[in-house]
Amino acid sequence: MMYKQVADALKPPRVAYVRFPFGQPLGEPGNADQHRVVIEDALRLLTTATEPGIVDALPYRWRREDYAKIRSQRGNILASLGAVPADD
Amino acid sequence: MGASGSLYRPFVYNMADGKNTAPAAAREDRLELKELLDNPGSAAFSRLKYIPRLGYDDQIAEFINGLFLAAAEAKYEGDWDKLSDFLDRWEEIGIGLQFAGMRMPEVAGVPWAPLSKPLDQARVAVVTTGGVFLEGQTPYTERGDATHREIPRDTAHDQFRIWHPGYDFGPALQDINCIFPLDRFRELEAEGAIGELADINYSFMGLLPDPATLMSETAPEVGQRLKDAGVDAAFLAST
Numbered sequence: 001m002m003y004k005q006v007a008d009a010l011k012p013p014r015v016a017y018v019r020f021p022f023g024q025p026l027g028e029p030g031n032a033d034q035h036r037v038v039i040e041d042a043l044r045l046l047t048t049a050t051e052p053g054i055v056d057a058l059p060y061r062w063r064r065e066d067y068a069k070i071r072s073q074r075g076n077i078l079a080s081l082g083a084v085p086a087d088d
Numbered sequence: 089m090g091a092s093g094s095l096y097r098p099f100v101y102n103m104a105d106g107k108n109t110a111p112a113a114a115r116e117d118r119l120e121l122k123e124l125l126d127n128p129g130s131a132a133f134s135r136l137k138y139i140p141r142l143g144y145d146d147q148i149a150e151f152i153n154g155l156f157l158a159a160a161e162a163k164y165e166g167d168w169d170k171l172s173d174f175l176d177r178w179e180e181i182g183i184g185l186q187f188a189g190m191r192m193p194e195v196a197g198v199p200w201a202p203l204s205k206p207l208d209q210a211r212v213a214v215v216t217t218g219g220v221f222l223e224g225q226t227p228y229t230e231r232g233d234a235t236h237r238e239i240p241r242d243t244a245h246d247q248f249r250i251w252h253p254g255y256d257f258g259p260a261l262q263d264i265n266c267i268f269p270l271d272r273f274r275e276l277e278a279e280g281a282i283g284e285l286a287d288i289n290y291s292f293m294g295l296l297p298d299p300a301t302l303m304s305e306t307a308p309e310v311g312q313r314l315k316d317a318g319v320d321a322a323f324l325a326s327t
Contacts, residue, residue: 003187004183006187010192010193011195012198012199013200019135021135022132022135022327023132023133023255023257023258023327025267025326026265026266026267026272027266028263029260030262032265032272032275039269039272039276043207043276043323051200052198052199061172076281
């Protein structure tokens with residue numbers, strides 16, 4: 001989500017909050033690595049959250065990150081989690 | 089806004105003789121302090137767009153002075169992160185002021201549905217509030233339109249249209265994945281990270297001054313459709 005205040009107020013079940021420009025919640029046009037980093041973090045939250053109302057403020061600082069490097073350094077975070085649900 | 093219709097008034101400084109010649113417009117009308125915030129206010133994409141919510145001269149002066157000092161310090165120290173950090177703080181202040189004026193709907197409790205199977209077996213749908221529709225579908229044309237559009241998973245890029253009065257959708261028209269990442273989810277499907285991407289995905293136009301219809305009709309309807317389609321999780325991108 002783009003507004004932390006709205007997320008805190010409405011409490012959707014799971015929120016990955018990004019401080020990106022409006023209209024670019026996944027990242028810039030053509031930057032697939034940036035999109036993937038955000039999506040993978042959101043999917044990680046999907047599999048690990050054990051209670052509703054969690055707002056995960058992602059740390060990324062727009063263009064001040066090397067998203068390809070982030071991806072290569074952390075590898076397949078979904079696989080390392082086992083991609084299993086945290087709760088039944 | 090001054091009579092010129094633009095805030096940009098070139099500062100004329102003659103490097104050769106050191107004379108400062110005021111542009112003509114500056115002699116005719118004086119700039120109001122509040123007008124200094126018109127430029128960030130017109131930047132629909134920027135998280136600074138709510139800075140004009142600063143209502144008092146001393147707040148505006150603090151922002152402008154701080155902006156100058158942060159820029160000067162960043163340049164002197166060669167550390168541009170300082171300027172970015174300054175802007176980050178004021179973005180949050182502006183967004184906070186905007187949020188204070190928003191009417192939040194009453195929501196009873198927080199819905200909770202744990203993922204019922206491993207992610208690599210789950211069917212995932214993509215949903216956006218970015219006002220996406222397809223060529224041939226009824227366009228979004230008015231704020232407050234709580235209807236949805238169905239977007240098939242393999243929609244060709246040239247079929248996407250967008251209308252939303254709350255953000256700059258130029259970047260998303262260049263690459264729809266900025267707000268509606270079907271390509272990325274197809275990649276995750278091919279890699280086996282998710283079970284599959286749903287056949288039908290959904291778009292809303294999120295500028296709803298009154299969300300009553302969304303909450304009572306269209307959102308539950310789409311929720312039911314997703315459930316009927318065997319979707320285990322929805323990835324919702326707001327804009």
